[in-house]
Amino acid sequence: MMKPSPYYRRSNRIPFKTGVLLVIAIISTTACQSSLFESHITPAPTPQCVEPTLTLGTIKFGIGSVTREADGLPKIPENKKDTAFWVEGTTINYVFGLSPTKDHLNLNTMLKAGDPIVINWADCSRDDYVVASVETIEPNDASFFDQSSGGVTVYVQNESATLVIHGERPVVQSNEIPEATSESSIQIDLQILDFTQPDDQTIQFRINLTNQGANAITLTDEDIALIADNGPEVAALKIEPVMPQELRPGDILPLTLIFPKPQGTSAVLRIFDVTFEEYFQ
Known part of the structure; x- marks a missing residue:
């Protein structure tokens, strides 16, 4: 299954102040191709990079x-206990249907607010949510x-x-004790729109x-850099x-950032003093 088109996917805004750390899990993959600028064009089929999965908790x-x-x-097929059916055309609020099995109908007793919901798409990209x-x-x-x-x-x-489970983008709060904000301090809000790996050399x-x-x-x-495995910053x-x-x-500034793909197991994206740590599997 190809990841839904268009590639422009709106997400809930994630607010940050300086010093906030956000952990985003990312799958390390090979030869992934994705266009971020063809918002209404269905791309030509490409080989699957991974088997697409949906994880609830x-x-x-x-x-x-x-x-x-x-x-x-x-119409959701019956007795398909291991398959979530993505409803074609739902590309902003992704909708999945499950067969009405006993286990699926009891998901309300298994899931709670804050539990992770993860979509791994066939083109190697990944979307992380939490149960809202x-x-x-x-x-x-x-x-x-x-x-x-x-x-x-x-x-x-x-x-x-109908049992309905809704997930939203996670909001991570700083563990630090809030300090008084001076009028001259930098205060930014970051909205993560997308992460892709266009090829095996870049992210x-x-x-x-x-x-x-x-x-x-x-x-x-x-003000923008990537740090891999505690090494030097990479522009x-x-x-x-x-x-x-x-x-x-x-003011709102849309940014597209392309970095060399790190060779280690983790990397940190820095914008001003806001950092995002990424783990590669």
Whole structure:
């Protein structure tokens, strides 16, 4: 199964202040190809890099696909206990259906808020969420197909009710004791839009950077770096748009960052003093 198109995928905003550490798990892969700039073009088929999977907590499913007609609910195959069926066309709020088996209908007793939800796509990219809610709704209620905001939704429908599990992007809080914020300090909000590995030599991030401080800030090449296995900082191979860029209070700057793929087992992305540690399997 190819990862859903278009490649532009909206995600819930993740706020950060300086000094916040976010851990993002990433799969190390080979020969992955993905275009981030063809938002309404279905790419030509390419060989699968990994077998696509959906993981709810500790429960892993293979991914199949089904179609949905009009505003109804798609037909989910029965007795497929090891498969989650992605509903084609859900590319912002990814919707997966599960067969109405006894175990699946009891997922509300197995999952709780904060449990991980992980999608590993066939093109080697990965999306991480956490359980935000688990609820039971009327069997013919299709409101969870709404695509106005990003996330992931997993549902199990039988004749009497529908179990709906909704996931959102994780928000990580700093463990440090908050300090008084000076008017001159840099205050940024980072929205992670996408992470891909275009080939076996590079990795690529798409992010939005928002200036939430009271003063204008200037972003330069030196404010962006990658550190692999406690080694020296590595500059980006390419940054779009070109640096420097000034952000006035409230400005949002979309960034595409391409780095050499680290050879070790982990790497840290730094933007100003905000860091993201990435682990490669």
